[in-house]
Amino acid sequence: MTERFLPLPNGRAEEQLNDAKPLYTESQARAESNRCLYCFDAPCIQACPTAIDIPRFIKKIASDDLRGAAKTILDANILGHSCSMVCPVEVLCVGRCVYNDMKVPPIQIGRLQRYATEWLFSNNIRLYAAGEPNGKRVAIIGGGPAGLSCAAELARQGFHAVIYEARSLPGGLNVTGVAPYKMHATDALREVNYILDLGIELHTGTVVGRDIDIDWLQANYDAIFVGIGLGADGRLDIPGETQEGVVGAVDLIEKIKLDPTFNLNGVSQALVVGGGNTAIDVTRELLELGVANVSLVYRRDENSMSAYAHEWNAAKKCGATAFFGRRPVEIVGDGRASGIRCVKVSPASRDKRSSLVEIPGSEHVIAADLIVVAVGQAKLADTFGGVDGLVFEDGRFVVDAETGRCGQTKWFAGGDCANGGRCARSC
Numbered sequence: 001m002t003e004r005f006l007p008l009p010n011g012r013a014e015e016q017l018n019d020a021k022p023l024y025t026e027s028q029a030r031a032e033s034n035r036c037l038y039c040f041d042a043p044c045i046q047a048c049p050t051a052i053d054i055p056r057f058i059k060k061i062a063s064d065d066l067r068g069a070a071k072t073i074l075d076a077n078i079l080g081h082s083c084s085m086v087c088p089v090e091v092l093c094v095g096r097c098v099y100n101d102m103k104v105p106p107i108q109i110g111r112l113q114r115y116a117t118e119w120l121f122s123n124n125i126r127l128y129a130a131g132e133p134n135g136k137r138v139a140i141i142g143g144g145p146a147g148l149s150c151a152a153e154l155a156r157q158g159f160h161a162v163i164y165e166a167r168s169l170p171g172g173l174n175v176t177g178v179a180p181y182k183m184h185a186t187d188a189l190r191e192v193n194y195i196l197d198l199g200i201e202l203h204t205g206t207v208v209g210r211d212i213d214i215d216w217l218q219a220n221y222d223a224i225f226v227g228i229g230l231g232a233d234g235r236l237d238i239p240g241e242t243q244e245g246v247v248g249a250v251d252l253i254e255k256i257k258l259d260p261t262f263n264l265n266g267v268s269q270a271l272v273v274g275g276g277n278t279a280i281d282v283t284r285e286l287l288e289l290g291v292a293n294v295s296l297v298y299r300r301d302e303n304s305m306s307a308y309a310h311e312w313n314a315a316k317k318c319g320a321t322a323f324f325g326r327r328p329v330e331i332v333g334d335g336r337a338s339g340i341r342c343v344k345v346s347p348a349s350r351d352k353r354s355s356l357v358e359i360p361g362s363e364h365v366i367a368a369d370l371i372v373v374a375v376g377q378a379k380l381a382d383t384f385g386g387v388d389g390l391v392f393e394d395g396r397f398v399v400d401a402e403t404g405r406c407g408q409t410k411w412f413a414g415g416d417c418a419n420g421g422r423c424a425r426s427c
Ligand SMILES: Cc1cc2nc3c(=O)[nH]c(=O)nc-3n(C[C@H](O)[C@H](O)[C@H](O)COP(=O)(O)OP(=O)(O)OC[C@H]3O[C@@H](n4cnc5c(N)ncnc54)[C@H](O)[C@@H]3O)c2cc1C
Pocket: 086, 087, 088, 141, 142, 143, 144, 145, 146, 147, 164, 165, 166, 167, 170, 171, 172, 173, 174, 177, 178, 179, 182, 206, 207, 208, 209, 227, 228, 229, 230, 250, 253, 278, 281, 380, 383, 414, 415, 416, 417, 421, 424, 425
């Protein structure tokens, strides 16, 4: 495997965070794989968004065929290594394992998947090669999970795949966003390198629409795939938000993962505004990095949070607390944020999504020396608004479910820019 983009600089905060689910040893993997019942019509396969033949790869681990196990995984999902660490298996394959019905601990499918794919990468074994060239060229905009998996598939079928990636590092949120206790950026980049070795051309630091003209792309490629993900952190749009000490969650996580100059010195009380998975991730990361008090500020109650319950429970075990039923109305401070002025709110009706009504006289300030805003990310499809024939809805690309094609064009789209970021985090 060619080692591009690695090693990353030392001293990044993410290096202090250990795997929540460490790599199995050989005997652990053997013991766990031997527990599998290799079910006929296995419910775990049906629950996997990429339909990996789970009992088949587990059986191969049990019979010491690790190459075969890894091939079974990657044949279905070329990003099977990162998925083994980041997928919310508790609500997917593991959550559907038949052992749950018997009140027996379910098979740890993600950890077995990681064991097999880790073995493949560590032993530098290539399973796939580029297909016979077919003379067709495809431009891929965005080098995140969507763009990379598209490029891998095309390269294996003989297309010349060219990725244009805005950042200096490829990998998208797998490198910049995923919580380090699930996967470190170095692991994600190892997987990127495995894919690029299929002969994929990559141009980093290249923003399509700014550095590359969209009309030029249309004229020079047989097809174009858009995998640009989502954009910048959303804002609260309240007074005081531009003060020092107020940061977007995705921005902050990127610093934790990649910036060797970043530290949390002097931060002892952090507030995270939001109730989704990114809010939970950043809460837990801050606690594990030594911030003494980290609390969520969320406008509804605990049961209304969009975050996975298992993730929130894990954050609570790390010491997370929450202020529920609060709506931020101002960030207070003298140029440097010192807290959030909130009002208490309650739902107007029993409907989970009902509008919220302010409780009179409930205004109060919650002190903080770091305020993290985790209220979603902007949508980026507007960049391509001038292309004839493309279809958009609510800032995302509308694609045909069968073909991935956007409108009657040679444009295709996938990943967060097409699903609005919903699938991966809530499927
Ligand atoms: C903080 C955070 C944590 C997450 N953790 C998990 C998790 O644990 N498990 C899970 O299943 N999912 C998780 N997700 C969701 C998951 O990361 C995304 O669903 C996934 O990365 C989407 O892949 P993508 O390729 O569509 O987009 P991205 O990963 O966002 O990649 C898009 C790429 O396109 C590039 N780009 C954008 N515009 C341009 C342009 N004009 N020209 C060139 N390049 C461009 C970007 O720089 C980026 O590299 C998380 C998301 C966030 C925000």
